[in-house]
Amino acid sequence: MGDQGDDLGEKADELGRRADNSDTVDHAVRFGLVVYGLVYLLVAWLIVQLALGERRGSVSTKGALKEVAEQPFGDVLLVVVAVGMVVLVLWRLLDLFVGHRDEEGADLWRGRGADLLKSAIYGFLGWKAFGLATESSSSGGTKVLTARIMDLPMGRVLVGAIGLAIVGYGVVNLWKGLSNKHREHLAHEGRSGNAGSAYLLLGKVGYVSKGLVVGLVGALFVYAAITHEPKDSSGVDGAVREILHQPFGTPLLVAVGLGIASYGLFDLARARHLSR
Known part of the structure; x- marks a missing residue:
């Protein structure tokens, strides 16, 4: 049983490493980062609007997502945002388990902690986007x-x-x-x-x-x-x-x-x- 468990662990680790190095994952991560960058650009626009006295609603990522919801095909765009954030969550979790191969000690745990934190941030934004798309946001x-x-x-x-x-x-x-x-x-x-x-x-x-x-x-x-x-x-x-x-x-x-x-x-x- 012990040898079988070791073999399964090695196979899972090898699959994770292959996924981490795949072109498909690269393209997916690029897509997620584009979505994330566009959300921040929208937040920036809301901040400048507030500074110029032209904004009364929420100035935050949630406010940015509400702006997206008000556009034509807003629900579809929100789902795109949610999918992009799910991709980034999966990327950070993949990095958590199979990344940081050249790190050890404090650097290793610092990197893993950063992966967990970023996963939570991306996940929260994706959850907000999906909630607005389905009108179930709290x-x-x-x-x-x-x-x-x-x-x-x-x-x-x-x-x-x-x-x-x-x-x-x-x-x-x-x-x-x-x-x-x-x-x-x-x-x-x-x-x-x-x-x-x-x-x-x-x-x-x-x-x-x-x-x-x-x-x-x-x-x-x-x-x-x-x-x-x-x-x-x-x-x-x-x-x-x-x-x-x-x-x-x-x-x-x-x-x-x-x-x-x-x-x-x-x-x-x-x-x-x-x-x-």
């Missing part, structure tokens, strides 16, 4: 969810921990942009020449901007836990509106919108010059 948003968590035993501690985790994810994005770590997401040809320099600049600006917004979202969660006010945790929409209320809020928010657009464009460049 209402209430972040504030309602935070209130429900706070009603649990140790709920405020849990909300605070979620906030700190979100802040940590923001810091990771900020560090990735400032340290040029995002270079690793592009194949060699995507880092070469004038086009490569432009892609890398988009990535730097995009990751820094995303990191700042995500960090602010996490900070609002922590503040909600401290004040016991679920309304203070209002996700990306609340974070960008908080920026708008600051001195020079309008130009700051326009800059943030352009930064998020840079992140979306970098995802499109990444889809073209995929490095796995």
Whole structure:
């Protein structure tokens, strides 16, 4: 039995490695990254609209998906978004189990942790898209969810921990942009020449901007836990509106919108010059 179990494990690992190196997986991942990049471009457009006083609805990925739903064949487009996110979830899970072959110790677990986190992010976005397409999306948003968590035993501690985790994810994005770590997401040809320099600049600006917004979202969660006010945790929409209320809020928010657009464009460049 032991030898059979080892043989099955080796066969499963070999199948996983073949899938990881297949052209079909490459094409599927490229498709998912294009979808993801377009969603971020739409979020950026909503942020700039808000900065210019032309937006009252939610400024977030959910708001972006609602914009998609309002277009001709919106339900079909939402299903396309959901499929793209499912592809990215499967890619990150595949990387979790058969990737990181040259890593060990802390680097290995850090990479696997990143795979799990990204799988959750892609999965959440895909679930939202599918829910809107089938008109089964839950209402209430972040504030309602935070209130429900706070009603649990140790709920405020849990909300605070979620906030700190979100802040940590923001810091990771900020560090990735400032340290040029995002270079690793592009194949060699995507880092070469004038086009490569432009892609890398988009990535730097995009990751820094995303990191700042995500960090602010996490900070609002922590503040909600401290004040016991679920309304203070209002996700990306609340974070960008908080920026708008600051001195020079309008130009700051326009800059943030352009930064998020840079992140979306970098995802499109990444889809073209995929490095796995």
